[in-house]
Amino acid sequence: MRKLLLTSSGISNPSINDALLELLGKPVSEATALIVPTAIYPFPGGGGQAWRAIAGQNKRPLTDLGWKSVGVLELTALPSIQEKSWVPTLQETDALLVWGGDVLYLSYWLRRSGVADLLPSLDLVYVGVSAGSIAVTPYNCDWDFDQEFIPEGSDMASHAEPLGLVDVTLYPHLGHPDMEDTTPENIERWASGIPVPTYAIDDETAIKVVDGEVTVVSEGDWKLFNP
Template identity: 30%
Template sequence: MKKLILTSTGLQNPNICKAFLDIIGKPPSKIKILFVPTASRTKEELKYAKKSKKELEKIGIKLIKTINLDCKLNYDEIKSYDVIYVCGGNTFYLLYKIKESGFDKIIKNFVSAGKLYFGVSAGTIICCPNIKIAAPFDNNDVGLKNFRGLNLINVILSPHYCEADKKFIKNYSRKSKIEVIPLRDNQAFVVSGKSGEIIQ
């Protein structure tokens, strides 16, 4: 069964935190997290990645391994983890590194095995059919030309939504012919099996 929690800002909302623990179904002290802050390159982005890690520690999770996708990985190294947690930052750089390292295939195998993928901001967008919605907000400084995402969901999520984005999202959805779901900072798109729902 496919399990995804896709957020704007991580575990700040207690309802998202509850859904996270319910889906995993283990005591926090026994949960193993693979933590991926690769998209966080600037001082500001790294600050949020550290905050995400502290949120995990705050709920009692101690088994956290950090990787940065700077080398090839294989699924056997990853399959013992309960969660792949991918932080926010630059969406284009993140997708570039994920595909370069082969981590895209690992994520798909991990999710197919019924394990939980947790995304924050850029880590959320890469799960969509494509990542073009990030263009007004992130600089494509790696010259990425293939914007195809991991396609783990069949809608586009737009994190950090505010009313000022309403017109842009409406136009984007019309042009791309794919449903766009806006996500506010206190919301998550939770997939359990085939269906998805917003938690707030």
């Protein structure tokens, strides 16, 4: 997987949209996409939020950008489905849109579904939103928070480290007024214990990664904390 666009809140401004078009190499109207809503289910009301993400009824555009076609890739269903029914679709799609929510839950199902094993070989643009972005980094800044949503008796936490497909980590929603942990001071404290660069990005910023090269795309605020 050569091309990733890791966002805090989707395709939130023209600069991030231009980055997406550059990575696709063609207009959105000629590109196919699959959305992964799985990460949102652990949260109260997650089913409704998943539907809004799929239907393009969120504040930030994602599925409603004018794609040639949009399908749903539900990770929790894949272990019970023959691979020939979904692997070719994934291999042929132009963009994988991975919605936000619970990083731990998402990382667990990316592995259990088999999608994590396929990602490195896929020729597509991986578009992450919040948890969908964190899941491909080496470290989960939401680890403590995600523990609250693990079902009793589950061993999920022991099998749900992020995938580590990029060499930097991410802390989204920098300075968000409704998220106490996203202050620069708190992020800097967390980043001080991480042995790779940490990008703190607000909802108007994205990280573009092409063949391992990182570029910041922003109409807002971001900070880099080096190890």
